Structures are given as C-alpha cells and as structure tokens.
Amino acid sequence: MSLPTVELAKCRLRPWRAADADALVAAWADPEILQGSSPPEDRSVAAAMRWIASAEDRCERGLAVDLAVANLEDDEVVGEVGLSSIDQRRGAALIGWWVAADARGKGVATEAIDAFAAWALADGGLVALVAEISPDNVASLRVAENCGFQPLGPNAWVRKR
Numbered sequence: 001m002s003l004p005t006v007e008l009a010k011c012r013l014r015p016w017r018a019a020d021a022d023a024l025v026a027a028w029a030d031p032e033i034l035q036g037s038s039p040p041e042d043r044s045v046a047a048a049m050r051w052i053a054s055a056e057d058r059c060e061r062g063l064a065v066d067l068a069v070a071n072l073e074d075d076e077v078v079g080e081v082g083l084s085s086i087d088q089r090r091g092a093a094l095i096g097w098w099v100a101a102d103a104r105g106k107g108v109a110t111e112a113i114d115a116f117a118a119w120a121l122a123d124g125g126l127v128a129l130v131a132e133i134s135p136d137n138v139a140s141l142r143v144a145e146n147c148g149f150q151p152l153g154p155n156a157w158v159r160k161r
C-alpha cells in the first residue's frame with residue numbers, strides 16, 4: 001500500500017505533512033478526540049512531527065495507513081482517517097477517525113470515511129474493516145451506519161468488501 005490523495009466533494013484525503021503538526025497537536029488536546037481514539041502519551045509538537053515523518057514508513061511496512069482529511073479551499077487539516085492492526089493474512093484492519101470540532105456536523109466524516117473505506121476495500125486490498133466505537137459515541141455510530149458498517153459486537157462495527 002502507498003499513501004494516496006483522494007479528491008472528494010467536501011474534503012481531500014492526503015498524506016500528512018510537517019506543516020500539519022499544529023493541527024495534530026490541537027486534535028490531541030480535544031477531550032472528545034482523546035476519548036474516541038488512541039493518541040500517543042507524548043502529544044508535543046515534536047512528537048507530532050515525528051508521527052507525521054514516519055507515516056510513509058508505517059504504511060510501507062504494512063503497520064498503519066494514516067491520512068489527513070483536509071479542506072478543499074486552503075488544504076488545512078480538519079480530520080484524520082487511519083488503518084491500524086493491519087492483518088494481511090486475514091485481510092482485516094481496524095479503522096479509526098476524527099474530525100476537528102469546528103468542522104463537525106457538515107458531513108465531512110461521512111464522506112471521508114466512506115471514501116477511505118472504499119479505497120481500503122478495493123480489489124487487491126483488504127476484505128474487512130473493523131471500527132471500535134463506544135455505544136455512547138452517538139455521532140460516530142451514526143457515521144458508521146452512514147458508511148455501511150454493520151454491528152459486529154458490543155463495541156465493534158464491520159464493513160466488508
């Protein structure tokens with residue numbers, strides 16, 4: 001897998017860049033994002049720079065695929081979509097996402113995640129994506145439904161090819 005750029009109607013999926021470090025640090029400081037995803041313990045700008053700098057390597061090694069969700073107008077980061085725990089033998093991975101507070105409620109997550117999932121599940125890619133979502137995360141549950149995920153267990157949703 002290599003990191004793609006995908007143009008959509010409301011946003012763009014693209015590789016992370018060094019200039020995005022401040023947006024990543026801001027996201028890591030958002031209590032809702034902290035609760036819904038697994039940010040690192042070190043959430044400094046330097047740590048964000050390291051995380052961004054190693055994204056291509058993580059992808060090449062099949063460890064993770066992390067893309068920025070950016071505004072079409074100014075290319076500023078408004079969110080993230082990513083794959084982790086990639087199991088090539090089973091063709092499965094965990095999928096995660098967040099959207100910055102001031103960009104929520106406009107359908108950005110739905111559009112970005114639907115497109116990212118379709119890309120990951122395209123021929124030659126994975127066959128199943130699992131999203132771990134707390135039952136009280138109503139917005140994320142709605143996004144999962146919008147994007148064709150089916151309930152798999154108490155905290156898990158799956159979208160298959």
Ligand SMILES: CC(C)(COP(=O)(O)OP(=O)(O)OC[C@H]1O[C@@H](n2cnc3c(N)ncnc32)[C@H](O)[C@@H]1OP(=O)(O)O)[C@@H](O)C(=O)NCCC(=O)NCCS
Nearest residue numbers: 032033036098099104105106107108109110138139140142
């Ligand atoms: C979940 C999250 C990604 C949604 O981003 P978004 O861009 O606002 O999502 P969208 O606008 O595409 O869609 C949100 C959906 O949730 C619904 N929604 C939002 N808040 C809601 C609430 N409190 N109760 C019910 N539905 C709600 C919206 O109506 C919309 O559904 P619809 O398309 O059927 O109308 C964003 O809120 C977020 O990043 N939260 C914090 C991090 C997080 O939870 N990450 C996911 C971990 S599993």
